[in-house]
Amino acid sequence: MYTPFESIYTSLRHRICLLDYPPGTVLRESQLASEFGVSRTPIRAVLQKLSYDGLINSQDGVGNIVTEPGDEEIFDIYQMRIKLAEWIGYARPRELTDQDHDIAIALRQRAEILTQKFEISEYWMINHDQHLLISSVIGNSAMRQMWDQLYYRAARMWYQHIRDNPSGAADSLLAETTEVCRAIYEKNSIALGHVQSNYISYGLKNLGGAGPRDAVSE
Amino acid sequence: MYTPFESIYTSLRHRICLLDYPPGTVLRESQLASEFGVSRTPIRAVLQKLSYDGLINSQDGVGNIVTEPGDEEIFDIYQMRIKLAEWIGYARPRELTDQDHDIAIALRQRAEILTQKFEISEYWMINHDQHLLISSVIGNSAMRQMWDQLYYRAARMWYQHIRDNPSGAADSLLAETTEVCRAIYEKNSIALGHVQSNYISYGLKNLGGAGPRDAVSE
DNA sequence: TTATACCAAGCTGTATACACCATATCAATT
DNA sequence: AATTGATATGGTGTATACAGCTTGGTATAA
Structure with a gap:
């Protein structure tokens, strides 16, 4: 900037x-x-x-x-994000503070307002601010770099989907921010990562992809 | 090129x-x-x-x-490589072929020769060729990109360590290539990833780092 | 009418001249 | 003698002119 x-x-x-x-x-x-x-x-x-x-x-x-991401690429990026999110709590996370909780509370409030009057730009900004918050928790610099990179590569697809299917988006976001709040309140960065992983996974499902061929089964 | x-x-x-x-x-x-x-x-x-x-x-x-990588950065990069390697077999791997096995066999032979007459440049080239082989197995393009990126970020540290402590390096490389051969012969890409993860982990230990603070325990 | 070859316009890739910044040197002053 | 200031030098960052490539259009010939 x-x-x-x-x-x-x-x-x-x-x-x-x-x-x-x-x-x-x-x-x-x-x-x-x-x-x-x-x-x-x-x-x-x-x-x-x-x-x-x-x-x-x-x-x-x-x-x-x-660029126009193909179906395979979308799937690959989402799979990586799901996996990376699972690791957030193990990637030398910094300690979660009360200030983090305040920020998360504010995000949840904005999400709550969004459920009453939906605006795609506000939806995006809440998502973006939440990403910045969670990214700042990751202490492992290599991990944070990849996390950010994949976020920006995936953002377009998610944004397009929400723009075309806005119904339920605000409710889902409110649920996500609520869970994020809880994880931060508990100062549990592992849980925070799991919440992220879950909601990215839900997002992939909504995008319509279970994968180009067979889904990954670990 | x-x-x-x-x-x-x-x-x-x-x-x-x-x-x-x-x-x-x-x-x-x-x-x-x-x-x-x-x-x-x-x-x-x-x-x-x-x-x-x-x-x-x-x-x-x-x-x-x-740049001069600090201890924290080295640890972060290695931790990521260990985790990513575990995951190679689940990242839409392409099918392992007999041709892959031939390449792996050739690498093992070169490693065997290396145990009799050690040369750091040849050590590096075997490592590099093996990396190219394994990287080509990863079908998930986002994953492969990160895998390559972290490889080149970590290479310097590993190379320096081997140059200063060459004893045992050839034997370890021979063992690694042998395990890689077996995994490829069995056409088991999951095992291939685990072999990689293990030897990267051994490498981190040899580099002298169990981490800046406490090691990651999942 | 159709196909082909050529050409022109506009873009990115490259080379080069200039502006700005950081640093080491040296002189002047305390 | 030590310190501080100006200044010269050589670097990267920027602007701009030129070369090479791609593509759409057009004219010509089959």
């Missing part, structure tokens, strides 16, 4: 995740450069990072195309 | 992993540009990717400094 790079990178990632740039959109470097008031050079740096993140695909002579 | 980018990227990563560029080394863009016969621009792209990989650290006005 502070350096120009971070600011532009966050903006573009936000647009891709919220489908302002739906899959297939062609991003032109010169256009983005003029929009953000910089030259093509820093824009290219941002696009390269987005490319490493798997969010766009740069093709010489054509443009930077927002 | 084909595009100039891939070629330069692989070269520099190789040099960092094999400690040709030990931690603290300052990489100058113009110097690398003249060495590879290109301008600073593609060099910068490579360095940015290496920065995302956590192998270097770009500082404005100073240079691109090869």
